[in-house]
Amino acid sequence: MSQSSPINHAWLLASRPDGEPVKENFRLVEQPLPQIKEGEILLRTHYLSLDPYMRGRMDDSKSYAPPAELDQPMVGGTVSQVAESRHPDFKAGDWVLAASGWQSYAVSNGEGITPLGHLPHPSWALGILGMPGFTAWMGLMDIGQPQAGETLVVAAATGPVGATVGQLGKLKGCHVVGVAGGEEKCRYAIEKLGFSACIDHHRDDFAEQLAAACPDGIDIYFENVGGKVFDAVLPLLNTAARVPVCGLVSGYSSRELPPGPDRTPQLMGTILKRRLRVQGFIIFQDYGDRYPEFLEAMTPLVEQEKVLYREHVIEGLENAPQAFFDMLKGKNFGKTVVKVA
C-alpha cells in the first residue's frame, strides 16, 4: 500500500437491474483503507475480471451462488498483489488470485486466496489459465467428450471460453464451427484460431449458414449463449450429441419469457429421440478438485502457443461498468479485464 493513496475506490451495487443493467445500478465511492489486523492481508487489485455470470449475481434470485449484496462492492475475480501482510502465509509483493470485487483494495484473512507465483502474464489467471479456461476444458472434455471427426459448434467464438473450446476441439481432431458477432471476429476465429468455419450471428441467413457449415450435423454444442443460436443448433444435433451448458448470456437480461407456443415438449422430445445429453455445470462447484489437472494440461498448450489467448484490456476501474455492459452485448474482442492498478 502506497502511503500517498490511502483511499479505496469501489463500485458498489446501488440497485438491481430491471432487464439490461444500467449505470445507475452502480455507485463509485471512495473509502478510507482499514488497518489490517493480525492474520489479515491488504490486497491491491491489479486486474479485475469481467464475466457474463456477473449479470446473474446482480439479481436477487435463487441461483448457484448468493446474489451480490446491495451497497457492497460488486463481486468479481481479481489478480491482486499483497500490499501489506500480517498473515504468516503471505508477504508484501506476492501475486495472488483473489475475489476482491470491483475495487482497488481489499482486506482478506487469506481464505480462498490462491498464490500465483511468478507468472509471465498475471492477468491470464483470470482467463485461459483461470475460470474461463477451466470451464472450457472440463465442459468439453468431461461432458462433451470430443472424438476425432466429430463436429463441434461453439458460440462467442472469440471469447475466452469459446475460443478455448474451439482450439481444444481442433487439437482433438474435430470439425470446429464457431459462431460470433461480426465479420472481424469470424475472420479471427478462422485465420488465427484455426476454426473450420465461423458464422456471424448478425446475418439474416444465420441458421442456413450454420447448417451449411455442419454438413454432417452437430455432435457437440458447447452452450454459452442460448437464444437464437440454440434454436439454430437444435435441429442439427446428431443422435447421441452432447450439450454442455455453461452459460446462456443472451437471456441474462430478459425480463420475461418469449411468446408461445411453448416449445418445451419439442426440446424434451428431441432430447429423447436423439438421445441427447444436456448438462449444466458450474465450474468450481462441479470440478473444483480437478483444477490442478487442468492447469497441468493447459499450461504447456498455452506456452507452446497451441492454444492462443486474446485479452480485451480496459484501463481504469472507473470504466468498469461500461466495459461490463459492452461485454454483455458482445462488443469486447477477447477476454475482458480491467487494469486497475
Add this chain to the structure above:
Amino acid sequence: MSQSSPINHAWLLASRPDGEPVKENFRLVEQPLPQIKEGEILLRTHYLSLDPYMRGRMDDSKSYAPPAELDQPMVGGTVSQVAESRHPDFKAGDWVLAASGWQSYAVSNGEGITPLGHLPHPSWALGILGMPGFTAWMGLMDIGQPQAGETLVVAAATGPVGATVGQLGKLKGCHVVGVAGGEEKCRYAIEKLGFSACIDHHRDDFAEQLAAACPDGIDIYFENVGGKVFDAVLPLLNTAARVPVCGLVSGYSSRELPPGPDRTPQLMGTILKRRLRVQGFIIFQDYGDRYPEFLEAMTPLVEQEKVLYREHVIEGLENAPQAFFDMLKGKNFGKTVVKVA
C-alpha cells in the same frame, strides 16, 4: 405350426393417426402362411408386448427407429415358439424373444431372434427381464446414479418401467415417490412395491402433494411421461439432479405445441443454474451390449421377489388395438401383454 390352422392373423397399420390413434388406423387381415425356405423358421406368437413407444412408430417422422410401414403388420416385440425350422440354430418347440409384430405367425431368418431357454414365465421376457426392465435398470443406474438418502421420483409408477425403477431405488436406499393415475394404483405402489409415497396425478392439488412428498427436493426424476408431471417436478429438482429421459407418453399424441409463453429458456436456465443432467436414451441403441449384465443382476432380484412384477394380460390378438389405446391412457395396471396363442 398346427396343420389345422394354416392362417396368419395380422393387424396391419392401415393409416397414420392424426393425434390419438383410433381403430381405423389398424386393419385385421387373414393371410395364408408362407412355406419357409432353407435357413428360415416359422414363429408362432404366444405373447405380444404393447408399449408406449409404438405410438411414435405409427408416425412418419424422423425418430430413432424407422416408422412402421403402412399395410404391413404393426411392429412389436413378441415371445414366440418355433413352429417349424429349417435353420440349424433353432428347432421346433424352442421359446424365443422376437419382433414378430401384431400377428399370430411370422417367418424369420433367425436375425435378432434371442433364444429364451426354459423360463418359468416366458412373457416376462417382454417386461421385467426384457426391454422395460432393462430400460429401468440402465436409466436409473447409469444416468440416475442413485445414492442412499436421495429422493427419486418416477411416474407411471405401476407400469413395468416405473415400478421397476422405484423398487430398484428402494433397494439403493432412496426415498422413492411415485406418480400414478388413481388411488388404487397409488395404494399398490406404496403397499406392495414399498414406495414411500405415491401421488395421484388426477388430483387438482397434484403439484402441492408432490412437493409435500419431497421435503428435501428431488435428486433423480426418471422421466417417462412428460407434461404436467414434468412441470411439477422441475421446480423441485435439487442442484446436480439427474433426469434420465426414456419416454414422454403424455405428449405422444399431441398434434401441436401447447400455448405460450415459450418456456424453453426457463428449462435451459434451470439446467444451468441447478447443474442438471438431462439425458435421453433408447435402451438397445445406447446399452445393447450391457443386456447380459442387466439380466445377471435382475434375474435373482426377481426370483427372490425383491423386485415384484405385475402383468396386465389381454386375451386374444383381436383385442390388441383397444388394449393399446387403453395403455396409452393409463387404463392398464401393470405391463400390458396380449396373449395371442
